[in-house]
Amino acid sequence: MEAPPPVILDFLLKLSRMYVLYCCFLSWYFLLSVNYAVRLEITPSHVIAGRNVTVNCEFEQSYDSSNDDIMWEFHKNTKRLIVWRSIPGTNMLRDQNEHFHGRTEVKFTSEKAVLTLRSINLSDSGEYRCIIFIRRGRNSEYLTSNFSYLSVAAPYSIPVVTGLNKTEEISLHCISYGGYPEGQLMWHYRNGSILTESVSTQHISNGMGAFVINSTLSLRIQQSDDICCSVSHTDLLQSWTTCQALTACHGNYPHCILFDMFISIVSGLAFLIILLFITIIIITIRMFQGSTQIKAKQLENST
Template sequence: MRPRSPGLLLLLLWGLQAESQEEVRAMVGSDVRLRCIYPEGNSFDLNDLYVYWQISVAGKGNADSVVTYHLSGNSSAGYGDNHYKDRAQLSLDSMKRGDFSLHLRNVTPQDEQRFNCLVFRKSLELEKILEVAVTLHVAANYSMPVVSGPSQDEELTFTCTSTNGYPRPNVYWINKTDNSVLDGALQNSTVSLNARGLYDVVSVLRIRRTPRVNVGCCIENVLLHQNLTSGQTETLTGAKESITEDPVDGSHGGEHQPVLSVLVVLAVIVALALATGWLCRSRCPPRSYTGAQLARPELALAEHV
């Protein structure tokens, strides 16, 4: 019997239902193993096997794309979709033991697919002996969000940025005083795919002016059960200058001398002042300027803005 071409055999595979299913997670850039193992642990002759790994092509109805395959009579596996060339591998030694798992290198966001493993035996008139569906979920960590601002106008504007994450995130702004979530209507978030197929986030928060603002930006990666939060605390206060006078403190030494002694001392001082032109500077403390005094900050916002 001549080996059938991959395209002809695919015509026979359409419409088949998976006998078992599982889900796998992998980080972008990592390697992953998609399991497809014959349950009874038999040994197999590679010349008697047709092994296919394939995915459904979005937007093409029932059309499937071959990731990699092994045909009866071949000494190696071939590739169907160029996206998986040199990245998708089958182990010939493992297949002899009934392990038809796919080894996928350098995972990309485009690999988030449902992969189907199909195994047929030539000696059984291409009877299907194994079918496994594996759904691959792909994830990438977002960068720690960076919050800038605020710009101060009629309202306060904060901007949060985070890059190179997957899948698409949830974006929240929170009041860090009580960790409550701010009204989504106050934010405008833009999530876009970059050249690597990963998501970048820019979120702008606009809130009314308050004396003290303590807000945080939260990027949630649902697949990784991960929340990345960074924040910004801003105190908006007016400056108030105050000039104080040092009061004459009655606790200085010599202030409790008898009145006569005081008069005598004063008379001596006046006499010296007339002689030297210096008048009472050592006993008259000048006014002292204490500088700008910050107004007492009000409590941080504790309710939704």
């Protein structure tokens, strides 16, 4: 069997060398990707406004704070804000957005950097990521983590119910404010029976990210009962309820008749007292005038 021509052997040798170099390159790239892997985690990812969260930036290679640079970014809609970034080798911050001034603290370990974001508010809802700039001599790496979403919720205030109950026709208003996201409002009797007739409910933004829920109930009551307004927050699994006692005064209900009799008696007594008071004033004035005239005549006769 004849040996392959030298040209073919040379080609096969070059091809094998290229294959080895390609495998080495893939292995090198894979090792670098593993060593420089960056992962971001927010704890907790759902938080109530006013509390603190931690934004962990984890990496497998040791972080050198004297040379390397780390940064946390905040993304929401079209906004991109720098949450925290320091100048390598110092504790000085650079480029931090004023929205996060005084609310950040960072601690470093060999495997992660932990950012604590204090006093979370509704405008902090959005996506976060960390970016690491690895500097090793003349070489540098630009590494980014995944995006993690922070959801911020706010509780609603206890509902305030107002309205008049002069006749069987009533109109009640219920308002609750300060919550996020949109809550659910429901009118019902104390026994749980839901009222859906003539209900108008609005969710109005207060301009600071939270909502005001305003609802009106119009109802013709048939009997005395407690009508309640409840606001529920599905994310927080919380609800707030306020009830108002209503008295049905129509028809021949005994309590309504007694109430009307009481009002009539009180009104009659008040009228008699006022009339008596006016009569006493008139009599007093006339008596004073008569005594004045008698004294004047006596003075004339003495002179």
